Amino acid sequence: MRELFLLDGSAEELGWQERALCAQTDPEAFFPEKGGSTREAKRVCLTCDVRAECLEYALGHDERFGIWGGLSERERRKLKKRAV
Template identity: 60%
Template sequence: MHIEAMTASDIAWQEQALCAQTGTDFFFPEPGSSVREAKRICGLCESRSACLEYALDNDERFGVWGGLSEKERLHLRRTEGGR
């Protein structure tokens, strides 16, 4: 299995992301908890598309990334043909 090394520019968006300024509690809630506040914050974030792309490329399975929950990202992967 080949794993590409990430460069600083690959994750530079993380420093600008609003979630980095608010903490992870909203983005990784307890099972069954609301993700509404995380999605609201994501909706205001300029890094949203880079965050979602990162989550899809790295198969992030937990939390809210780029404004989408785990289930929403799974659905997106399936409709995009297994990205």
């Protein structure tokens, strides 16, 4: 299991990333050019077993680019606003 070492020296387990379907597909689909389609990436996310972990990671780390947990940056921003 891989770990990410954060700035405060703590470690976060990233084993879920090894099970992510996006790791087995073209990464460019998950980081489309501005105005590009997100359909292909979101379709992959729909059947991914670690979708929830991925979204939680993106929200917790303020990921600003790409499709994470089946949501675009704009969709994640809206989700965070509703949660506040």
